[in-house]
Amino acid sequence: MSTRISAQAKAVLAVLADRRCHLTAEEVLESMDSIGTATVYRALDHLTELGLIRRLALGKKSAVYEYIRDSHMHFVCNRCGKVYDIQADFSGMAREAAKVCGYHVNWTEVTSHGICRACESEINQADEASAPEK
Ligand SMILES: [Zn+2]
Numbered sequence: 001m002s003t004r005i006s007a008q009a010k011a012v013l014a015v016l017a018d019r020r021c022h023l024t025a026e027e028v029l030e031s032m033d034s035i036g037t038a039t040v041y042r043a044l045d046h047l048t049e050l051g052l053i054r055r056l057a058l059g060k061k062s063a064v065y066e067y068i069r070d071s072h073m074h075f076v077c078n079r080c081g082k083v084y085d086i087q088a089d090f091s092g093m094a095r096e097a098a099k100v101c102g103y104h105v106n107w108t109e110v111t112s113h114g115i116c117r118a119c120e121s122e123i124n125q126a127d128e129a130s131a132p133e134k
Pocket residue numbers: 077078079080081082115116117118119120
């Protein structure tokens with residue numbers, strides 16, 4: 001496998017590093033000009049292979065990509081599909097995984113699923129609005 005990164009892949013990596021969030025291939029494509037769909041997909045695959053970005057299947061959205069940076073976990077809202085980053089330390093988990101499997105751990109991914117605060121308050125408001133007058 002070649003470790004040479006094309007100019008297009010560098011540009012894709014820069015988008016993910018700058019935006020600091022989770023983007024689908026379509027969203028990466030939208031934020032770049034003069035680059036073809038196939039090229040973006042190829043660049044995303046290549047960067048994933050190199051371990052510079054990671055591909056995550058979170059919630060309802062199609063696969064998202066993110067730049068691998070500080071260790072964080074994800075919370076996915078089952079209602080709106082929003083993905084939240086939460087700072088977390090996985091060094092204990094990574095050590096445990098390495099101990100059990102006896103091999104090197106590159107990164108650890110943890111995702112919690114539930115209802116976010118914004119959705120919770122929307123649900124409460126809807127309940128109040130539909131509640132009978134006292
Ligand atoms: Zn939500």
